[in-house]
């Protein structure tokens with residue numbers, strides 16, 4: 001694979017890019033994402049299909065193995081949230097709650113219910129989740 005190193009140390013793939021801006025490599029009539037191939041070779045040879053290769057540098061064209069890390073789909077989603085872009089809140093396919101639920105949960109806590117009492121009404125999430133919602137460690141964008 002050919003690439004050009006930029007001032008940030010990114011290895012910018014020299015070749016066709018796909019719609020999302022990832023380098024594309026054709027092997028045996030199949031098309032692969034360049035950074036994923038690099039990760040297969042350099043980071044984790046036996047990667048499962050449920051694992052994603054994400055960029056620390058946020059540059060989809062970059063194939064520097066030092067800038068790549070393996071993550072689960074959920075981790076990838078949280079990474080996007082942390083960077084303030086991509087799916088967030090209830091628009092995320094992995095969201096288990098709606099923004100309305102968040103208001104209800106915070107309201108219940110303000111009304112004197114304990115975390116575990118509130119969690120009992122939401123079997124899909126843990127007490128830790130409730131606490132994180134109430135203390136605004138998660139769902140920060142919901143006022």
Ligand SMILES: [Zn+2]
Pocket residue numbers: 009010011057058059062063064067
């Ligand atoms: Zn990079």
